[in-house]
Amino acid sequence: MQILDLAVIGAYLIATAWLGLRLSGKQSTVKDYFLGGRDLPWWAVSLSVVATETSALTVIGIPVMSYLGNISYLQLGVGYILGRVIVAYLMLPRYYDGEMVTAYAYLGRRFGPSTQTTAGITFLFTRLMADGVRVLAAAIPLKVILDGLGLHTSYFVIIVVLAVVTILYTFIGGITAVVWVDVAQMLLYVLGGLLSLVVITSAIGGGWLGEAIAAGKTQLVVLEGNPISGADSLIPSLLGGTVFAMASHGSDQLVVQRLLTCRSKVEAQKALIWSGVIVVVQFAIFLAVGLALWGYFDGSSPQELGLTRDDEVFPKFIIEGLPAGISGLLLAGILAAAMSTLSSSLSALSSSTVTDVVEKLRGRPLEAREGLRVGRWATIAWGLAFIIPATFFRSDEGNIVVLALGIAGITYGGLLGAFLFGIVNRRASARDANIAFVLAVATTTFFFVMEKYVTGEVWVAWQWYPLLGVIVTFAVGGLLSLTHPPVAHAEDRLDEPIER
Template sequence: MQTIDIVVIIVYLLCSAWLGLKLSGRQRDVKDYFIGNRELPWWAVCLSVVATETSALTVISVPGVAYLGDVTFLQVAVGYLLGRIVVAFLLLPRYYRGEMTTAYAYLGLRFGRGMQATASVTFLFTRLLADGVRLFAAAIPMKIILDSIGLEVSYFAIVAIMGVVTILYTLVGGIRAVVWVDVLQMGLYCVGGVVALVVIATSLDVNFLAVAAEEGKTRFLDFTSNPISAPYATVTAVLGGALLSTASHGADQLIVQRLLGCRTLRDAQKAVIVSGVVVFVQFALFLTVGLALYSYFERATVEQLGMSTSDELFPVFIAEGLPAGLSGLLLAGIMAAAMSTLSSSLSALSSSTMADLYEKFSRRRLEGEQALRMSRLFTLGWGLVFIGAAAMFTGTDNPVVELGLSVASITYGGLLGAFFLGLWVRRARQIDAAIAFAVAVATMAWLFLFEPGLVGFTWYTAIGSAITLGLGYLLSRRHREDSPTADADADPSPATRH
């Protein structure tokens, strides 16, 4: 690690803030601030979606998944594409028909403001934990490299620096700044991944793909593992990935907010489906980096290399194996991945807090500059909370990408099940949905905390959805078929419009 690497990182941080502010333009109102006045091009939204969900977890942890095992993780991306198709044609039309600014406005229309608030609060809590993991993941390689050159810097300090820069351009520029900086950041970390792969491949005396094939690491499909406990057994990975993607891209405000920024429903559908293809390619890139690292480190185990987890493999290579300047580029790429997710989360959290909680329960409808100021205050507040949440994580025994997906999946199933309950069970009322949702989340939290090995994390969304939908249906049988209930396809009330 040399001076030029530090310069590259500092230049990246300054450019991110400047570009975000420069590209965002002046925000006129809340609709402009949160969904870009629905004027964003679909391809930019597509790349922003990918950058948002990729985060630093993919960059540093997915190579470790291939290093320890094989490339069966790629099956999850196949499920992701299938789930996005469901979102495009089942859920997006309802959001666009109602001119909504949050995913949970649909639940408010269908069941009532209590369910809307429940879903929104759940989203806030889950996003805080999951993206706290993501921010912590980005700090891992930075700390490893700074420690190697004698700079003892805490995880908190690293997280705080990334957080402050991200808060700055998100606070001022809104969703436009987030989307356009996401596009640039995605390009940076993908270029970094390609550069790393080329450097590793050219430094080896052997064909790393041949070595990986010899060790059975190029296996893509897995029909032999237990589909209940093995997260990457084919049925589990594809089905679990499809349901996880349906929930994350159809019931999570983090992604839905971007899709609502497209000019038309057709543009939003293109953005979400094409993003699935791009994610598959990205996973393939970083899994291939992991296979190359297996030959680079001469097939050594993590313990033999003196590391505590596989998440350190790629960062150590960045510190020791890349020429001066390229190390800084790769680190900037990892920071870019983390900051793109954080900026997206800040925008989504503030929009959900504003529309689903503040306006609903204060019964105050702010307009113009006053609403914009309040939205920015929420953005600032959540940014500070995120920095604190990320500082709580100090390590993990499993690849951090699995920890992040597991945390998010605790509530994804309940959220997706609530949407399906509203769509398919017309007798269901708010109390039915709320009870079923609470039972589903409690069950998944118990599995995550006390029985983490009982089922693979890729089953979490499926189990949670089944509990919510099944229990909600049974509870709905108490009501007469002609009992009054909100129409799932009706236009939203004025309170849900923006």
């Protein structure tokens, strides 16, 4: 790293913060702070959705998949598009027709406040764990930079600094600032991926692609393998990816909050579907980067390169292989993108805390100013809380993308199952939904813990977690609903808009 690179990183982070604050506007109510007044253009929301769900995880995690394996991860992208289409026409209309602030307000309308609070608390815990991994993703390239300068710093110190800086940024800017910064960050790190391909090709020629093809690393469709435990197989990637996208984009407040900032339901649907297409293109770019790096490093393993984590391969090239200035720009993009994703999580967590937990436990809506104050304090609290899981997972040697998706998948099935169960089963009560939801989460948690901390073997691939949770929810909830008369309720009471 040269002084020019460090100057670029510093200048870009300052410019990003200025951009976010400049475009944030004023927030005087919860709706302003959490939904941007529902006045953001669909294309900006679409790019923000992509940046939020991938960001630093994509930049440093996706290349190592093709570096060590092949490009079969693209199979998952097809399922992601299908899942988004289903969400756009099945679930989004219910959120917009009810003028809701969070995804879990629908469960409150359908089953009552106990189910909404249960789902909200579960989201808070899972998002804390999954995005703790995202904080770690941001810390990885920064640690490589500092080690290269001889400034050996622990992951813990880096994680604390990133969390504190992001808290300050999110506390002031609100969701409007987060969305616009997401747009800038996504464009930057995708450009960085393309520049990396150009630099590698200029350095070693275009032969890396032919070598990758000859080595079987461009295999896209994987038909062999156990369809249950084989995470790279077509069936779990396609079907599991579809259900995973339905859960992540239909029941995860992190994404739903962005979609609710659009000006209309139609624009939200457009933003959601196009985000799926953009994600596939983004996956393809960074998988190509992984193949190019494989050629650049002559197929050396991460250990042979002197690295402690597989995910450090691309950061190593950024620092050692890119020209001065460009490496600083790309590293700045990785850090800022990760921080904007973390700020997205903070906004989603604080909005769910206010709407799904605090207001429901108090039994009344908070006044505009009071809700804004509680939301900002919640932002600070969750930002500090991220330090714990990020530090805990720093010793995990697996791929950081798979780790984050696996953690998120633990509760995705229960959340999606509760939504679909409420739509399909008109007999069900809050008790049925709550018990089914808890058992669904317990089931997926069992498989995750067994794989990561007990046996070390994959019994059920992470792509199946959401579908498994949906099946358990429908089975348990359906049986419980037969033990009592049908519950009388209005059609989700969506004709009663929430006044805020």
